[in-house]
Amino acid sequence: MKALLISRDTQLYAEISSQGAARVPPLNVATTRDSLRDALDRPLADSPGMVIVDISDADTADGDLLERLTRHYASAHFMLLTDNHHPDILIRAMRVGVREVLQLPLVHRALHEAIDRIAASAGVASVHDGKVLAFIACKGGSGATFISTNFGYALATLADKKVLLIDLHRQFGDATLYVSDQKPAMTLSDVCQQIARIDGPFLESCLVHVAPGFGVLAAADDPSQSVETKPEHIDIILRVARQHYDYILLDVGRQIDAVSLRALDTTDAIYPVLQLALPDIRDARRLLDIFRSLGYLTDHIRLIVNRYEKGGKLRLQDLHAALGAEVLHTIPNDYIAVTDSVNQGIPVLQLARGSPAARSLADLVEIVTARRIIETKSGLFDRLFGRSEVDY
Ligand SMILES: Nc1ncnc2c1ncn2[C@@H]1O[C@H](COP(=O)(O)OP(=O)(O)O)[C@@H](O)[C@H]1O
Ligand SMILES: [Mg+2]
Missing domain, CATH: 3.40.50.300 (P-loop containing nucleotide triphosphate hydrolases)
Incomplete structure (x- = not known):
């Protein structure tokens, strides 16, 4: 599955892409955007299967932008990463149907479990579960x-x-x-x-x-x-x-x-x-x-x-x-x-x-x-x- 990551944090990008690459089938963090605004300004030609949004440095306008982005990539599964400072955006996200919210700093196990749930609902079955x-x-x-x-x-x-x-x-x-x-x-x-x-x-x-x-x-x-x-x-x-x-x-x-x-x-x-x-x-x-x-x-x-x-x-x-x-x-x-x-x-x-x-x-x-x-x-x-x- 292809993912779009929206974050300014290069370390977070490295972390998610290496965790994603180790999965079978892999989660490929194909593209990144700095912010929700950037993601809307430069939309992808093909909708990604998953959009991961880091809202740790979001501001109040981002609630609207997130809503627009979920409409733009209506078929994608959204995952929010939060440091708990933006409850208003979380509430907006819930209203537009975002189901996966993870705490930062990232706990790898929680990330994989969330990707598992998304993969299962997207029908990307994993090969095995030993x-x-x-x-x-x-x-x-x-x-x-x-x-x-x-x-x-x-x-x-x-x-x-x-x-x-x-x-x-x-x-x-x-x-x-x-x-x-x-x-x-x-x-x-x-x-x-x-x-x-x-x-x-x-x-x-x-x-x-x-x-x-x-x-x-x-x-x-x-x-x-x-x-x-x-x-x-x-x-x-x-x-x-x-x-x-x-x-x-x-x-x-x-x-x-x-x-x-x-x-x-x-x-x-x-x-x-x-x-x-x-x-x-x-x-x-x-x-x-x-x-x-x-x-x-x-x-x-x-x-x-x-x-x-x-x-x-x-x-x-x-x-x-x-x-x-x-x-x-x-x-x-x-x-x-x-x-x-x-x-x-x-x-x-x-x-x-x-x-x-x-x-x-x-x-x-x-x-x-x-x-x-x-x-x-x-x-x-x-x-x-x-x-x-x-x-x-
Ligand atoms: N069911 C058993 N009956 C007889 N001897 C055993 C049995 N299980 C283990 N041993 C002996 O005990 C020794 C120690 O076993 P080992 O598996 O190396 O223990 P551990 O890995 O727990 O330190 C082995 O060398 C083996 O010869
Ligand atoms: Mg031993």
Whole structure:
């Protein structure tokens, strides 16, 4: 879609055009005008699909000019950007049917959501809307990397999904090693360095390909040499990734910082991975407290209990009571199959298909793709444990 931007702010232009270019299909900010007056004096031959008007330095006459412009480009969708100083123009805008008003400074997520709404009503359907699932280790060694990488492989091979795993570790990222013996040619840091080039084929070319539908974007191996990943990079990468993959899995590790938080802000589900031991539970509690303080919906957070053994002193229902989050799935302790898989860098499903760990990952594929558990509040316990009297 083509957009006309009306603003004197060159920085705002750069921001909107780079955000627009990263979309699939792209929003092309083809022309700019300094002011509403300028836009009326020099109308475009072809009406743009979208007109974005920055009214932060508007004056009282601009209400009339805006009304004229909406008549001139009657088929275009209008979006106003405001710093809240011109309520009179906003009221005029509402009267002439402008539905999208965004606050300045621009919040990229809000911008994209508004463009999404406009694109949807204009019939410019996006190609895809992949789901982002974040795996976060409550403690080092909980199994987040093993589970996210092997789950990615299982999703691609068993459910025929197109899956991307992004290793978000800033140091010592090791996700590719769990499922591949290839050395990554490109890493997350390289993608950030060339962020202006990003599109689906470029992203795909940066991956370690593990199986036909499954690629891993490796973490930078030497953080001191690498370009710093910024939260804005993550926004752009995830936006492009959603358009090209069915599932985007994030191996977040334990690092909570600006980059991982930005990623978590936009995830569809967060899966803290923990083992049924008090230190894990303590750390899980801290993590969940952070998420709650950030206002994340607890409905999006589901625990994965790894190395689970029935009959232990701590029970799953204790975990639920202690953490106030539901358990999505348990993965059994399967020392031989998992150690062999991790040591050889071959997905457990490929190496030992009948092993308890592989079977459990296959169950997780079913759970996640069916989405029943995420969407029904009581569904999880009912489904995992059947009747309430089951002894676990
Ligand atoms: N279900 C399991 N059964 C047996 N061993 C496991 C299981 N899950 C993980 N492990 C072992 O635990 C180790 C740590 O797992 P990893 O995924 O690296 O943890 P994290 O990424 O959370 O730090 C792995 O090397 C693996 O051998
Ligand atoms: Mg790890």
